[in-house]
Amino acid sequence: xxxxxxxxxxxxxxxxxxxxxxxxxxxxxxxxxxxxxxxxxxxxxxxxxxxxxxxxxxxxxxxxxxxxxxxxxxxxxxxxxxxxxxxxxxxxxxxxxxxxxxxxxxxxxxxxxxxxxxxxxxxxxxxxxxxxxxxxxxxxxxxxxxxxxxxxxxxxxxxxxxxxxxxxxxxxxxxxxxxxxxxxxxxxxxxxxxxxxxxxxxxxxxxxxxxxxxxxxxxxxxxxxxxxxxxxxxxxxxxxxxxxxxxxxxxxxxxxxxxxxxxxxxxxxxxxxxxxxxxxxxxxxxxxxxxxxxxxxxxxxxxxxxxxxxxxxxxxxxxxxxxxxxxxxxxxxxxxxxxxxxxxxxxxxxxxxxxxxxxxxxxxxxxxxxxxxxxxxxxxxxxxxxxxxxxxxxxxxxxxxxxxxxxxxxxxxxxxxxxxxxxxxxxxxxxxxxxxxxxxxxxxxxxxxxxxxxxxxxxxxxxxxxxxxxxxxxxxxx
Amino acid sequence: xxxxxxxxxxxxxxxxxxxxxxxxxxxxxxxxxxxxxxxxxxxxxxxxxxxxxxxxxxxxxxxxxxxxxxxxxxxxxxxxxxxxxxxxxxxxxxxxxxxxxxxxxxxxxxxxxxxxxxxxxxxxxxxxxxxxxxxxxxxxxxxxxxxxxxxxxxxxxxxxxxxxxxxxxxxxxxxxxxxxxxxxxxxxxxxxxxxxxxxxxxxxxxxxxxxxxxxxxxxxxxxxxxxxxxxxxxxxxxxxxxxxxxxxxxxxxxxxxxxxxxxxxxxxxxxxxxxxxxxxxxxxxxxxxxxxxxxxxxxxxxxxxxxxxxxxxxxxxxxxxxxxxxxxxxxxxxxxxxxxxxxxxxxxxxxxxxxxxxxxxxxxxxxxxxxxxxxxxxxxxxxxxxxxxxxxxxxxxxxxxxxxxxxxxxxxxxxxxxxxxxxxxxxxxxxxxxxxxxxxxxxxxxxxxxxxxxxxxxxxxxxxxxxxxxxxxxxxxx
Numbered sequence: 001x002x003x004x005x006x007x008x009x010x011x012x013x014x015x016x017x018x019x020x021x022x023x024x025x026x027x028x029x030x031x032x033x034x035x036x037x038x039x040x041x042x043x044x045x046x047x048x049x050x051x052x053x054x055x056x057x058x059x060x061x062x063x064x065x066x067x068x069x070x071x072x073x074x075x076x077x078x079x080x081x082x083x084x085x086x087x088x089x090x091x092x093x094x095x096x097x098x099x100x101x102x103x104x105x106x107x108x109x110x111x112x113x114x115x116x117x118x119x120x121x122x123x124x125x126x127x128x129x130x131x132x133x134x135x136x137x138x139x140x141x142x143x144x145x146x147x148x149x150x151x152x153x154x155x156x157x158x159x160x161x162x163x164x165x166x167x168x169x170x171x172x173x174x175x176x177x178x179x180x181x182x183x184x185x186x187x188x189x190x191x192x193x194x195x196x197x198x199x200x201x202x203x204x205x206x207x208x209x210x211x212x213x214x215x216x217x218x219x220x221x222x223x224x225x226x227x228x229x230x231x232x233x234x235x236x237x238x239x240x241x242x243x244x245x246x247x248x249x250x251x252x253x254x255x256x257x258x259x260x261x262x263x264x265x266x267x268x269x270x271x272x273x274x275x276x277x278x279x280x281x282x283x284x285x286x287x288x289x290x291x292x293x294x295x296x297x298x299x300x301x302x303x304x305x306x307x308x309x310x311x312x313x314x315x316x317x318x319x320x321x322x323x324x325x326x327x328x329x330x331x332x333x334x335x336x337x338x339x340x341x342x343x344x345x346x347x348x349x350x351x352x353x354x355x356x357x358x359x360x361x362x363x364x365x366x367x368x369x370x371x372x373x374x375x376x377x378x379x380x381x382x383x384x385x386x387x388x389x390x391x392x393x394x395x396x397x398x399x400x401x402x403x404x405x406x407x408x409x410x411x412x413x414x415x416x417x418x419x420x421x422x423x424x425x426x427x428x429x430x431x432x433x434x435x436x437x438x439x440x441x442x443x444x445x446x447x448x449x450x451x452x453x454x455x456x457x458x459x460x461x462x463x464x465x466x467x468x469x470x471x472x473x474x475x476x477x478x
Numbered sequence: 479x480x481x482x483x484x485x486x487x488x489x490x491x492x493x494x495x496x497x498x499x500x501x502x503x504x505x506x507x508x509x510x511x512x513x514x515x516x517x518x519x520x521x522x523x524x525x526x527x528x529x530x531x532x533x534x535x536x537x538x539x540x541x542x543x544x545x546x547x548x549x550x551x552x553x554x555x556x557x558x559x560x561x562x563x564x565x566x567x568x569x570x571x572x573x574x575x576x577x578x579x580x581x582x583x584x585x586x587x588x589x590x591x592x593x594x595x596x597x598x599x600x601x602x603x604x605x606x607x608x609x610x611x612x613x614x615x616x617x618x619x620x621x622x623x624x625x626x627x628x629x630x631x632x633x634x635x636x637x638x639x640x641x642x643x644x645x646x647x648x649x650x651x652x653x654x655x656x657x658x659x660x661x662x663x664x665x666x667x668x669x670x671x672x673x674x675x676x677x678x679x680x681x682x683x684x685x686x687x688x689x690x691x692x693x694x695x696x697x698x699x700x701x702x703x704x705x706x707x708x709x710x711x712x713x714x715x716x717x718x719x720x721x722x723x724x725x726x727x728x729x730x731x732x733x734x735x736x737x738x739x740x741x742x743x744x745x746x747x748x749x750x751x752x753x754x755x756x757x758x759x760x761x762x763x764x765x766x767x768x769x770x771x772x773x774x775x776x777x778x779x780x781x782x783x784x785x786x787x788x789x790x791x792x793x794x795x796x797x798x799x800x801x802x803x804x805x806x807x808x809x810x811x812x813x814x815x816x817x818x819x820x821x822x823x824x825x826x827x828x829x830x831x832x833x834x835x836x837x838x839x840x841x842x843x844x845x846x847x848x849x850x851x852x853x854x855x856x857x858x859x860x861x862x863x864x865x866x867x868x869x870x871x872x873x874x875x876x877x878x879x880x881x882x883x884x885x886x887x888x889x890x891x892x893x894x895x896x897x898x899x900x901x902x903x904x905x906x907x908x909x910x911x912x913x914x915x916x917x918x919x920x921x922x923x924x925x926x927x928x929x930x931x932x933x934x935x936x937x938x939x940x941x942x943x944x945x946x947x948x949x950x951x952x953x954x955x956x
Contacts, residue, residue, distance in 0.1 A: 037624055044624050052617035055640075056609045059648045063605040068652070073551075076645060083616075083641045088624075127541040131534045138561075139530035146515055146522050146566075162533075163561045167554060170537045174546070259780070260740040302737070306784040309877060374863040385852040392870035399787060 046204050051086050054199045058082050074184040081192025089208035091271030093200040097193035099157030104189045107161040108182035111168025115178050130169050138162050152270050209272035209281050216290050217347040219297045222254040224340035226304055231330040258301040265294045280350050286417040293410045300403040307396045310389045317390040331366035332397045335359045336404045343411045350420045356408050367401045524682050529564050532677045536560050552662040559670025567686035569749030571678040575671035577635030582667045585639040586660035589646025593656050608647050616640050630748050687750035687759050694768050697775045698822035700732040704782055705815035709808040736779040743772045758828050764895040771888045778881040785874045788867045795868040803872055809844035810875045813837045814882045821889045828898045834886050845879045
């Protein structure tokens, strides 16, 4: 027994030690993650401080006697409103604030009405009638909340409507000054909402419209990044055989986030509609057009997902077959990449440009070239099974050309609907006789704002093409 | 002037008429949509009524004097809690309710502590110290809310934490009975939350776990539906040329919803974890495994998306080439379809089955057959451009076979982790000498629960295969 006792003690000590070590490592992990979050996005720290400051500011109503005398305990509603309404983005905060204020106002008025009607039926009938009103209003509005359109924009307002209606009508049973109470509630809700909105907009605001704008541009860039490196990757792996696999291939995975971005884009567009004019985003900015571009980008990402799977395909097409299509395939992927990246720059800088069109035209020409190569047959002696991945790749690249063209069209529609600026025109004397060339030069090649654009354009004559030949861009721009 | 006046009146009358007509049509549209919503899902109507009843029930605390005397105006918090906590699904309601109760308890206690410390610094120092506390707590917790893990499960609780902490600590300045207030708040919150949870669970509950379970099964069915009709569609369009386009093709579009289902599945899995044991769903049901199956289904849907695009391809492969691959392609798509549908049935009925494995084996055999046909070459005289879509289709079908196999594996893991029942064994005398065949028959072919399974299995000998030949399934099950 004497031996067991210290053993037991040791055991429990060990247990305690391992528990505390576990807790410690969990805490450590938690803090590390918080620090990483703060470093990655300092704006989130600022948001947290903004929320704290607003709550502190609003609670002053409670501390100062002259203010407190006006509101009484209702002053608490202002603090509550700030906690609930203050969101990270301006759109979400404004949306919630407006929803809450409007709902409180309408529901408060209706609640007073319901209370008045109920009092007519005497002290016993009043609670019964109010209960019936509450049941009907709560059930109806809860059901309306299921409508997708309502859910997207007014969900919070409808919830607040039920809340305020029940609050005001029920309170009336104990508190005869129902109108006074409803007004106090409305005032404090307005104070809380306005404090949140003002704080949210005035100090380093996070516009969700800007986030959506940038995300769409980033998505196009990610597609471009994949296509830029894809052809090299695909054709090199077969030629050099497993060589260079150690280098960074993250650009090949970037597009994956686009595959599932639909919901977040839709939420962002819904919230962005609440935001007032800011920066170069006007009132009634065409947010829906961003969703259109986003959808097309996603369709392109699906094709890229299929393309990506052939990178890891077990069946490897023999080099002699690949070598026949390497040129047009590389061309398509490079030119589509450039087109997508230029479109991303167009969106990011909000400046119209026709450089993307040039790259789209180039990629289309390369596609025609690829088709003609395929038409002439690749190599008749090779077994078709080995050709399948190459054929599928070629076919997908052809589809990506179509996709890129559609994206370009959608971005051009966005340009005109959002009234993007034109790049500064520069007069080129040589071309003054030809107005269409002239215009193209104004917007396109001479546009100084593009970074990624290599300054050569490929001419296409018939089926073949010669690279690195510098010609005026307008020749290819049909 | 006399002429203009009636004209003006008429104009304003016309304007008023058109406005009222517009309003009327909008209202009409709104009501129609509500009715459609109710018809499509009567459970939503029931939910709305449940919310109304719970609110009415909780407001009784306000009407009855003995109950009101205990809580006073705080009784209002119970109504408020019901409005905010009561969600459609049990998981969401329980999650919010538990979050709210726990947060109110912890934050209430901390708030009282903060108030006590603050009172030590005198009447002037108190508000300053409380403000500092509030600032620190609100900012820290708001920042913690950004952590993805916290956001997924405890977002509402963290918000309630800030709210209650501020409420209790600030109220302490005017109300000396802080402890009493905190307890009243906690009690009313508990009453509201419990009323919501009980009502939500007891009357026609909507388990989000069941929804996730069914959605995953439906997704597999949708993939199966596409593949079932795909081959007929693809090969018929070329042979009959545009014939039969008028018939219902909705099965070809069903898979599209899977492409973007990631977010909703993740949310559902997060909420399902809150739900207690119900029906055949135990405590610690492997919800994450559903997400795994869902992800694989999505990968398969990406391939199907690519496959779908070839249905509308401009380039049509000549019939003589198509005819060479029509058999194995049809076989792959039909057998994969059956496998996926059987997997869906397995999930839906929560009964283990090895029928899917048989179909997977069949589709793999067909894939080998397709490969050997491709190896022998399709038709050397045809231009390769026309072969590309067929080759790409074949290649995608080969990948779908791999995908289906992966899905089958994931579903089998789900079966064992969620402890699905085995189908009732039935002894077949002919096979009693071979235990592995015997077992297969027990689970597979003789399982009476499958509806979609045609009772023949295809034998594979070498590269070729003969269809419609009835053999014991176990022969193909490697």
